[in-house]
Amino acid sequence: MITTQTDFRTALLDPSSPAPNGVQNPDGVPATKRFDVYRNNVAVSLTDALETAFPVVNKLVGTDFFRAMAGVYLRAHPPTSPVMMFYGDEMPDFLAGFGPAQSVPYLPDVARLELAMRHSYHAEDASPIEPDALAKIAPDTLPNVTFTFAPTVHLIPSNYPLHSIWWANTHGGDIAKAAQPTLITRPEFDPSVDPLTPEQTAVLAALIDGTPLGAALQIGGAGFDLGPLLGLLLSRNALISINT
Amino acid sequence: MLDATKPSLPFTPGVGYKAQHFNDIMKDAGPVGWLEIHAENYMGMGGRPLAQLRHLSEKFPFSVHGVGLSIGGEGRLDADHLARLKTLCDWLNPASFSEHLAWSTHESAFLNDLLPLPYTAATVKRVADHIDEVQSTLGRQMLLENPSSYLAFAESDMSETDFLAEIVARTGCGLLLDVNNVFVSATNLGYSPQGYIDAYPLDVVREIHLGGHDEDEDETGAPLLIDSHGAEVVDPVWALLDYTLSKSGPKPLLIEWDTDVPEWAVLVEETKRADAALSVLV
Known part of the structure; x- marks a missing residue:
């Protein structure tokens, strides 16, 4: 048999x-x-x-x-x-x-976030740009630059307050009311999880797709301030090259 | 196939490496002279797991132990997985590579367990062909580990020890002898563990595994031991190790503890006992 x-x-x-x-x-x-x-x-x-x-x-x-x-x-x-x-x-x-x-209804987004954290944890190491790298670019060429993102970076769109749902269940705290798309990065070995506004998400999605900075900023709409998003990306070692 | 220029495992205790023990090991490894990793846990592209290996491999010889190649599978070996193993072995240059006499993948589903094989001429041919492919792809000898068995196959017409000896003769592979698995299988299938060791080709053993098991019984009330790697090594298994070493001479000994992993100090106590088993041989 x-x-x-x-x-x-x-x-x-x-x-x-x-x-x-x-x-x-x-x-x-x-x-x-x-x-x-x-x-x-x-x-x-x-x-x-x-x-x-x-x-x-x-x-x-x-x-x-x-x-x-x-x-x-x-x-x-x-x-x-x-x-x-x-x-x-x-x-x-x-x-x-x-x-x-x-x-x-937000379970699929939470699962997507947790998957992205694991992919980020095991992603290839890459050297980040220097914090002042952007300041060294000639101002008139800035709108044309594109960025290369570290393979540790994941953007999780969500119509739910995803970041605070995750945070409340890992660290405590209240759940926000507004939608919070979420950014996963890996400054060194442990992934970071940060909330984004819908406008930051739209700009970042365009940048990740290779859209030049000037055109990406247009997507953020009038009054969009790149500063907080750029500061976050730099502090999280999310950018590995500026392409002029 | 055995390349004398490659490093070899020392005749000391080693442990199955767990990431939570990194700092303890770097600080004071006790009698631990080498480390073993499960290959599949180090197949990411970067990050902490590979960084830890880079540090540890400067201090310790490594054994890469595969748990997912499905050497006994009826289908072809997974070429992608074999390529990943080659990448890892080429990068880490371990002292040893081992896998299991078992199957785990069938028709693309990976079942995450070491599943049993009937011992027949057809299985010998299939396993030997797969080992030939592994050794030629990796460019190194592999060690084959005996399984923990919970049941027997009606179609089997060879003993496990004869099966392993035939595989060694055909492929030139070495063997990884898991004495806990011998004890578990012998208890479950009703044969003498010492008799198994007597019939086993000890001359090609290049590593010995020790681990813990759970105790249960089957529906007839017969003992049913389950390989759990989640407890201390029991006294009868230590005794079986002593019996084995008295016949084989010293070997690299590994403490495996994969579930409910304890503090480093508990593993060190186990390795001291393994060290004592080796030291009486000198």
């Missing part, structure tokens, strides 16, 4: 299915609880990996809900790579379509 890996895998991921044929205890009795050790290892290790990856999502929905939801997720989206540090890439879209989670 041959036990194929297709049989084995199918039974591993389906808790209602019996153990595959051909697996047994030392006396030749078909394995049941012994097979469940593997089934349990797979489900628990993947659930634990998701719990580690999405601590704020877990806190928002509660661990019982999270682990039940993870059980559905891991069967719909088993890892496709042994590099588990990025397991959960489909979680934001999954949560957006997961019926029981619809009462917490």
